[in-house]
Amino acid sequence: MRWLWATYLRKHVGTLMIAVCFMALEGSMLGALSYMMQPMFDNVFVEGDGSLLIWVGLILIAIFLVRAVSSVVQKVLLTRIAQRTAAALRIDLLDRMMLQDGSFHQSHPPGFLIQRVQSDVNAVGDVWRAIITGAGRDFMGLIVLLGVAISVDWVWALLAFVGIPLLVLPAAMAQNYVRRNARRARDLGAHLSTRLDEVFHGIVQIKLNALESYQSRQYRTLTDRFVDTEVKAAFGGAAIPAMIDIISGIGFMAVILYGGAEIIAGDKTIGQFMTFFTAMGFAFDPLRRLGAISGLWQQAAAAIERIKELLDAPLTLASPKTPKAAPMGTPQITMENVSLSYGDTQVLHDLSFTARPGETTALVGASGAGKSTVFNLLTRLVDPQSGDVRIGDVATSDMDLEDLRGLYSVVTQEALLFDETLRENILLGRTDVTDADLKTVLDAAHVTDFVEKLPLGLDTPVGPRGSALSGGQRQRVVIARALLRDTPILLLDEATSALDAQSEQVVQNALDRLSSGRTTLVIAHRLSTIREADKIVVMDRGRVLDEGTHDELLARGGIYADLYRLQFKDGKAVVDMSSSRTLERRLDAAPGHRAGLIQRLAARLFG
Secondary structure: OHHHHHHHHHHHHHHHHHHHHHHHHHHHHHHHHHHOHHHHHHHHHHOOOHHHHHHHHHHHHHHHHHHHHHHHHHHHHHHHHHHHHHHHHHHHHHHHHHOOOHHHHHHOOHHHHHHHHHHHHHHHHHHHHHHHHHHHHHHHHHHHHHHHHHHHOHHHHHHHOOOHHHHHHHHHHHHHHHHHHHHHHHHHHHHHHHHHHHHHHOHHHHHHOOOHHHHHHHHHHHHHHHHHHHHHHHHHHHHHHHHHHHHHHHHHHHHHHHHHHHHHHOOOOHHHHHHHHHHHHHHHHHHHHHHHHHHHHHHHHHHHHHHHHHHHOOOOOOOOOOOEOOOOOOOOEEEEEEEEEEOOEEEEEEEEEEEOOOOEEEEEOOOOOOHHHHHHHHOOOOOOOEEEEEEOOEEHHHEOHHHHHOOEEEEEOOOOOOOOEHHHHHHOOOOOOOHHHHHHHHHHOOOHHHHOOOOOHHHOEOOHHHOOOOHHHHHHHHHHHHHHHOOOEEEEEOOOOOOOHHHHHHHHHHHHHHHOOOEEEEEOOOHHHOOOOOEEEEEEOOEEEEEEOHHHHHHHOOHHHHHHHHHEEOOEEOOOOOOHHHHHHHHHHOOOOOHHHHHHHHHHHHO
């Protein structure tokens, strides 16, 4: 709570103090109301002084009016503070998580992070609001009510709390129980969010594979465990107010036995007893709420631990303190003796190659060869354990991350679109783009071919992940976005692999325009898409086996030549390099004198 106050609540301290004052005013009105019981009973009802009746009534109305107004004011102010604080905390969490590297997001699935940003922040907000309300309204009300009770008879007040010492040990046990189960509930809630995220994003595959019942059973199992844990946490949280009820009952019984005898003997009046009884009765609810805060605090403690873990998680990939300027013009890309491992798995082994300025360099090889890892290194999604990665003459680790990534336009087979309009998905918040510039990129990316057929044109919502568009249309939108960025380096990762022949041709034409005059790196499994590349780098298991132009590699008769002949026969593709199983089936069926050699070469390449 101290961290929450120092980081987020302190800036609202003025408004918070005003809210606390109104809460204290609201709470103190209960004391004033209980204090009015004695004159009302003794002077009006017992002695029959009717002249005081109107004044007692007016004072009671004033008490309830002040209580009503102060209640409205403090709730509005507190809600305003709560919402602004929660919003600031959510934004800070999102900003921090977006700065983390790929390994962080692999170990923290989207559902887990959503749970932290939404549910955990809500839990913390509920608790601090309860604490402030307790400190302002309930605590002040309790003090005033106890003061009224003591003013009547301090012995009666002491008897009312005779059972409090019995509450200490059970309350501590209940707090530990609540915290333990609250932590489990937070973890299970994250698993539930992750499961929902996977189901909704994979709904097509679930339907095609008839997995509805399986996924429902998995979700039901998690839900049952979550409900069971939440019930246990609720039981622990409710136990503390329940114990207060029991202790209060014991205290009231002691007061009635002792005080009743004094009233019968004439030592105390009915009005005094009613004032005391009303004060203690009103004190009952604030006392229960204050007791419940300890249970709420234990639930929030688990959420605060999770939030702090995310905010304090170190940034393994950060900009250097004194970054170097990004290279100007169209730079060369150089990778020299680069090695990278994920845990015990080595992905790249002393990898070296260059991509010359303004030329297209293609990376070919089977899945797992390390091609996508090269892209991750260039954009600093990961850093190598050894070796140099340079753009121009500047190492990627020496550049500011924003400047480095500003050098690239990236088009992948997964065309990422947001649930916004087509226009927003191209502009991505930019306001400096003229209509003429926008039309130029739309024409160059062949977006104009289909945009006029959409109901609202560029203002048509594309749906979640661009679901309202076809695969080819999504790719063209991403290409338009890349054209608008107008960066010196272009990274293409299987940009046409998921398209039909007609869409592929349109997209390939757009890519040709996009790559013109830029340093371009292409990942491709279909060799037909990279025959015109200025250089082709053949990779296998994190190493460069060969490099050259298409004609040079064919003339050398190496692995690339054998794979090219395997992939094409009489001008028709027969093998896709992305599938080693397809290659193995083709090899098994291929007659001829080189079948044995090709099979050994393919085994070396695909493993």
